[in-house]
Amino acid sequence: MAQERALPPVVERLWGREPVSRRGPRPRLDLGMITSAAIEIADAEGLTGVSMASVASRVGVAATALYRYVGSKEDLLTAMVDFVVSAPPDPAGRPWRDYLALWTRAQRDTLLEHPWLLQIARLTPPLGPRRLLWLDRLLAALDGVGLDDGEKINVASALTGYALTDAALVTTVGGGEPQFDDAGIEGADDYGEVLAGLLDPEAYPALSAAVRGGALRGAEGWVDDGDFRFGLELLLDGVEALISRRASGEDAG
Amino acid sequence: MAQERALPPVVERLWGREPVSRRGPRPRLDLGMITSAAIEIADAEGLTGVSMASVASRVGVAATALYRYVGSKEDLLTAMVDFVVSAPPDPAGRPWRDYLALWTRAQRDTLLEHPWLLQIARLTPPLGPRRLLWLDRLLAALDGVGLDDGEKINVASALTGYALTDAALVTTVGGGEPQFDDAGIEGADDYGEVLAGLLDPEAYPALSAAVRGGALRGAEGWVDDGDFRFGLELLLDGVEALISRRASGEDAG
DNA sequence: TTGAAACTATGAACGTCATACACAGTACGC
DNA sequence: GCGTACTGTGTATGACGTTCATAGTTTCAA
Structure with missing residues (x-):
């Protein structure tokens, strides 16, 4: 007021x-x-x-x-x-985990559609009506799972951060037009090869091994949609673990 | 070669x-x-x-x-x-979970010491020797837990993203000097109050309730160190869940 | 020892851009 | 209808990134 x-x-x-x-x-x-x-x-x-x-x-x-x-x-x-930012999906009737996945993916998609967003380093807490609406819907989706509001907001923050990281990765190394055409890698099917040429196996043993093993070969290593899901499930598993911890009556550390 | x-x-x-x-x-x-x-x-x-x-x-x-x-x-x-970027901590002899926590926290601390890093939206996959050394050490720390190299890299990526998000939050809303003094919130002890003045409870029911409940009151809502740990444990729980899934012989989705 | 070649730093100049300011035009209230 | 408050314009300015021709310096080769 x-x-x-x-x-x-x-x-x-x-x-x-x-x-x-x-x-x-x-x-x-x-x-x-x-x-x-x-x-x-x-x-x-x-x-x-x-x-x-x-x-x-x-x-x-x-x-x-x-x-x-x-x-x-x-x-x-x-x-x-x-x-x-467009309107957030409606959480009504969706299990929280589905909604969180949907919510995060939609955020990532927005970033991919407008890659210049990544260049505006505005990780500021949102004050605009549209972005706050997203936050509202996420809180609503987590209603009744046993987290307090502060925790819910932290979850939102972690998910947003993940969407951002992933979108940045996809945009720079893999996907469409190179938006940062300056000091990045261009098509970077050969990011792994570039690395192989740079790395001294003695100074970078684990990374060299991974590169030799082909973990970074082109799109497979970084920009797969499977990779996005991977990290997302990682986070959601974490949320789920927290929720069941709360449900069993524990307190926070 | x-x-x-x-x-x-x-x-x-x-x-x-x-x-x-x-x-x-x-x-x-x-x-x-x-x-x-x-x-x-x-x-x-x-x-x-x-x-x-x-x-x-x-x-x-x-x-x-x-x-x-x-x-x-x-x-x-x-x-x-x-x-x-300074030298990464040594993973030798540390349990993977401890090391990942240390690693992520150190990355966040670097960002907090040099907040201008957040303004250089260089989420590009690293090519410099120092940042790649960090990646190498993380891979080493995850040696033998049963993840493949691609998965390890995805973990690194998620953790880095989280460090970034959290550092951005702390820098803008809570911590030291306002680096983005433009369209952000200044001291923002009153971020919650600002929000309270903006939000229409009908359009933003969940968020309004959270704000009224005081979830965003000053530093408590956003920038606590506990909040950082919270999200971090979230992620690590996710990693742990994955590792035990792999250990029990499952395959990826 | 001498001369040319290769490379470094300089200073001036240019184009772009965000922004400040004074001015001119326009609509509403009395 | 007159003043007032507000809108859009044009000009100007200062900062900045970057280019280019030039002068200066060190090393190699003869």
Whole structure:
């Protein structure tokens, strides 16, 4: 109820609280139009294509006009992160484990569809309406399993982190267009071979052995969908272990 | 042995393979000096303080001289990521679970000591000698538990991702100086209160309830060290579950 | 010992970009 | 209708990454 907080103005706008102008010309834009334009550019050309000028020209105004709506380019990026997120799946009637898997996979898919998200290192706790909705649904899905709210939030955090890591892996080494075309590996079918050329077996015994064994050969080593499931089940097994521990009346460490 | 690969030149230099110059003046610098200077600046002033000019002036050359050693600023950032990493702990004689915990915690600590790392969204598979050494040690620690190399690497990947997520959380919402001072929350003892002011209980029922219950009150909700351990044990429980599944002779899904 | 070759650092210049500011135009309230 | 408050524009600025021609320096070969 103490709503008089000093929120960043972009966040206010994200929640639909655009300032009500009584006098003056109608604003030609709103945060949504600007952000959508920016997202379209990022999807098409990558984040490097997103400049204040390019976004402005796409919505048909001068570059400096955008500053009526966002305080800075950082603000715009923040808004983009919230706006790309679609509506979370509905947890109603789903077993928690299924829902968590679905939830995490959907997050990963979003990251894969908009790889530039990975370049916006905005691992900040979310404040936008869309991302918070995801959190809400996860909490709802975990209702009644015996975890407290803090634990549920930690679970959410771990899952989000995993989605991020995996998406980053897939994007850089395996999947589609190389988004980070700079110091990464290109197609990297040969990541293993590259490593084999670099590693001194004496200094890196275990890794050398793994490479020789072919564990990193191309897509098989890193970017398989099976690999995603693997880590996901790892996490979910952990959650399940915790839940049954709680159910048997133990306390936390 | 097929060493004639087209590696990015920075990577070559990371492995100590500076080109041997027969003619001409001795190079006044090497990649290590440049990268160390950049790291010192980043530690002191944040990543925004790191410009080609500032790094160059710190090592006592003109800005453009750096381009003899790094192809671009991106390259420099890549080198920084490898150089900040210290030596991994020794797995010898440690139970795998202890070592994995230690390993993950050490990675998180590095991230907390150098928060600018989080802003370099370089979740790329590592190619530098230092980061690969960490991977090697993790593989060694998991020797003989019954996982194949691919699975071990997936475990490493999940743990690294978790360290990253947690460090990001701690850095932005709780811990030290606000590194992302832009659209984040400042001290955020009041993240919960901020949320309370934003959330419509009808649209966000579970989250509102959690907030009212105080699950997000200040440092308790997010940034406790207990929270880090919580997620970590989650993951390790998952690994343990997998290991015993493998031990009982099952196959993967 | 001398000269050329190979390589290093420099300084100026360029293009891009985010952003500040003063101004002009526009709609609403009285 | 007049003032006011607000919107979009144009210009300008400063920072930054990067390129290029140049001058300087060290080593090799004769």
